[in-house]
Amino acid sequence: MTHNQESGNDQDSVLRKPVSRRDLLRMAGVGGLGLMLGAGGMGGFLQAGRSLNANSSPARNTGDQVPFYGLQQSGIITPPQDFLCFAAFAIRSKKLADVRALFQKWTAAAAEMTQGRMIGEWNEQHNSPPSDTGEAEGLSPSKVTITFGVGPSFFDDRFGLSGKRPAELRDLPAFNGDQLSEDWCGGDIGIQVCANDMQVAFHAIRNLARIARGIAVLIWTQEGFQRTAGADPTAQTPRNLLGFKDGTGNPDVTDKKAMAKTVWVQQIEGPAWMENGSYMVTRRIRMRLEVWDRTQLSEQEATFGRYRSSGAPLGASKEFDPLGLDRVREDGEPVIPVNSHVRLAHGDGSVQILRRSYSYSSGIDRRTGQMDSGLFFVSYQRSIAKQFIPMQQRLSQSDKLNEYIVHVGSAVFACFPGVREGGYIGETLF
């Protein structure tokens, strides 16, 4: 079977699901979400702006925290934790006041969870649902970070905010080869939760969705993983599911200048509410693992332009050696092929992005028996138009990797600047 035929099958399986999750949610409406997430409702918690510290529960375990408050949101330049739970929401309420109140409640809950505390007031009233669903009780915060962003659709006419949409924040253009399914596209709000424990990450998304009841509904979610710190105590660059080290060419997150240049929106470019925020792109990229696994190692290495074992650029010996794109073989051909992923992604080297992707495995495609696995690509950048788009245009046109991957989901979000204690996420916009 050729790759094209396979891609036809993939498209069938991805696009012709009888009833999508999103359809179900539409049919179920807001009440349905409540049913899906359990009958908990919001319990005694959730009065906007209320300080939770006075009566809040004891910390579950205070180790392993990433500070929630700060100039910038955590979860962006934070070294990637082991697991990801990503959620996109559609807002059902038409009132800005509801949305503002939701972000206030979410901020309070996120601050609690990142400190390893249970959400809401600590009580043992047996006649009402608990304000925290409980599955993280007793667990370490596990370096959980909760990063909030809003998508282009947030700025339609519903909330009177259309004048505040950043010029940067638009749905991505169609790229060559895209086979997008609405099951993993878009969203008024995107929340990235990362933690060193999957149950802690899931707990965060579940409780944020529960808090949103009546105002916003989940429209898609994606879980992700990489090797855990336990399996790799020396913290080597993690490998993706194609077996290659992934992240080597990322800019240095400890270099403030590089982060200001690449990741953080600066005052001069505006809008003012986005200063110290960042734009996030997510692409759900399915891998044709079965095809890759039948491909010779030399071909695999030519696809990326790096050696699989060491991660070094072809023709070099160490992972962090310069790419050396000018090197040529005896036959005059470049050592790093012209259609290799690193050469095309690198371009002239003047533009970078910060990649923060996770592998995913979501069962199998029942039509083909193939694995629905790949990369949940996440990148942060100061400008989507100047950084991500030209890169993806080059890759979608010529990348040899395209024989083995297909982009099936896509979303962009403007991630707010960080929040000071006493404030709330989104305050600069609302």
Ligand code: HEM
């Ligand atoms: C399933 C899809 C993808 C896989 C498996 C993949 C894998 C890799 C690998 C193995 C490397 C080399 C090691 C490294 O520097 O991290 C790399 C580099 C890179 N990739 Fe990807 N990638 C994928 C998609 C993308 C996309 C969609 C973009 C952006 C549009 C992208 C941008 C980059 C960049 C900027 C580099 C570094 C290039 C440099 O050295 O300057 N990748 N990728």
